Amino acid sequence: xxxxxxxxxxxxxxxxxxxxxxxxxxxxxxxxxxxxxxxxxxxxxxxxxxxxxxxxxxxxxxxxxxxxxxxxxxxxxxxxxxxxxxxxxxxxxxxxxxxxxxxxxxxxxxxxxxxxxxxxxxxxxxxxxxxxxxxxxxxxxxxxxxxxxxxxxxxxxxxxxxxxxxxxxxxxxxxxxxxxxxxxxxxxxxxxxxxxxxxxxxxxxxxxxxxxxxxxxxxxxxxxxxxxxxxxxxxxxxxxxxxxxxxxxx
Amino acid sequence: xxxxxxxxxxxxxxxxxxxxxxxxxxxxxxxxxxxxxxxxxxxxxxxxxxxxxxxxxxxxxxxxxxxxxxxxxxxxxxxxxxxxxxxxxxxxxxx
Numbered sequence: 199x200x201x202x203x204x205x206x207x208x209x210x211x212x213x214x215x216x217x218x219x220x221x222x223x224x225x226x227x228x229x230x231x232x233x234x235x236x237x238x239x240x241x242x243x244x245x246x247x248x249x250x251x252x253x254x255x256x257x258x259x260x261x262x263x264x265x266x267x268x269x270x271x272x273x274x275x276x277x278x279x280x281x282x283x284x285x286x287x288x289x290x291x292x293x294x295x296x297x298x299x300x301x302x303x304x305x306x307x308x309x310x311x312x313x314x315x316x317x318x319x320x321x322x323x324x325x326x327x328x329x330x331x332x333x334x335x336x337x338x339x340x341x342x343x344x345x346x347x348x349x350x351x352x353x354x355x356x357x358x359x360x361x362x363x364x365x366x367x368x369x370x371x372x373x374x375x376x377x378x379x380x381x382x383x384x385x386x387x388x389x390x391x392x393x394x395x396x397x398x399x400x401x402x403x404x405x406x407x408x409x410x411x412x413x414x415x416x417x418x419x420x421x422x423x424x425x426x427x428x429x430x431x432x433x434x435x436x437x438x439x440x441x442x443x444x445x446x447x448x
Numbered sequence: 449x450x451x452x453x454x455x456x457x458x459x460x461x462x463x464x465x466x467x468x469x470x471x472x473x474x475x476x477x478x479x480x481x482x483x484x485x486x487x488x489x490x491x492x493x494x495x496x497x498x499x500x501x502x503x504x505x506x507x508x509x510x511x512x513x514x515x516x517x518x519x520x521x522x523x524x525x526x527x528x529x530x531x532x533x534x535x536x537x538x539x540x541x542x543x
Contacts, residue, residue: 208462245459259456303458306470306486418450439486442452 208303210247212296216270221358225324226288227263230271230297238262240335241308241328241413244273244301248283258283261327261415261441262302265334274358276324307413307441311341315411315437316404319347320394320424322416326358328441329415333366333373346374348402350394350420352381376402394420396427406432411439418442451489457497460511460518461485465531472531477524478506488525499525 213232220226240262247257264272277288291297309317309332317336319329326349336345351357357377367375378390378398390398404410412433414424421442429435454470461469470486481503488508491498496512508525511518526532 207466208459243455243458259459300459303462303468304455304470304486305468306453306455306484418452440453441455442450443456 208300210298210300213271213299215291215293215295215297217293218291221274222356224288224356225274225276225358227272227274228287228291228297230273230299232271232299235271236302238266238271238302239305239308239310240266240331242302242304242331243307243328244271244299244303246273246283246287247298247300248286249298256282259303261331263327263330265331265338267338268334274324274327274330307415307439309335309411309413311336311339311343313411315343315409317343317345318403318410318412319345320399320412320414320416321347321349322394322420322424323351323356324358325414325416325420325441325443327415329413330359330362332413336373337366337371342372344372344374346376346402346404348376348378348394348398350378350380350416353379354382354384354387374402394424394427396431399424399427400431403428403431403433406434409434409437411437413439413441415441416443451491451500454485454488454490454499456490456492457499457511458486460497460513461520463518464511464520469531472527474508474522474525474527474531476501476504476506476508477526478508479504482528 211233213230215228216231217229218226243259243261245257245259247255249255260273260275263274275284275287278284321329329347363375366373376390378394380393383391412428414421421440425438425440428438458470472485473482475482479501481501487502489500489502498507499509501508509522511520
């Protein structure tokens, strides 16, 4: 019988580091120029591979932060102090260096405007990264799909893309953004406090009858809790897509 | 320890199958649950990746890297059409 698809190639390639942008104390955006980039869909990721002088290799997956229409490929990486790969990417890597990667990868956690229904994005920590790609794509194609983002961060200083999110929220373009701070907040903070729970999700989500599409990205326990809460409130599990990252991930 | 989703092994699966596989649907041989590879639980701490059914927690796939090549055993995950062909022969691990 015929194969489902012709065997493709997903080759490792070198990408030149064009610029590094410090997003927060722990996260940096790496602006890249891959040798051969075929374009990507919002929500996809790439695999990054580091090779030590003795040949030892370590590989991780990172969500793509740039929109498909952007000039460069951008990865936003959170530095995990006990990590094997991220302390190199955030701290050692310099503009002009080359990084080995393959991609784009993934078809499950992608969004495009042909997918009907309002869009609910739920982010925990660096789980915001693929949503930046999705929101940039939504703006670039002039989509009128209503979108809401709930983003949980430890403190205001840990909010990645804060300026860009403020700009999107202020544009009045159909994107509503709610921040919740879980550890510390400014005295005059009027946003949400504490972890994302059923009450906050009920406030922000559309009623189950509106058939929203939900994307949840964050640490495993965060994703588990948010998805479970939405399903308990009657939302169709078939319209919830999740991307968890663990201690060896993202 | 925490599991991640099937998305985490998308690159390795592409290497084995020659196409994007996270949306491929299969059936767990232990409990009969049907779902996409992206919805399986993946444990990355082993030397390789152990993939478990999100319903019964039974092992559905094992992925390892041998001499630089990704190899897979998916004896307990029956892929539905159009992905029900065996993976490329030299990537197959004996169950």
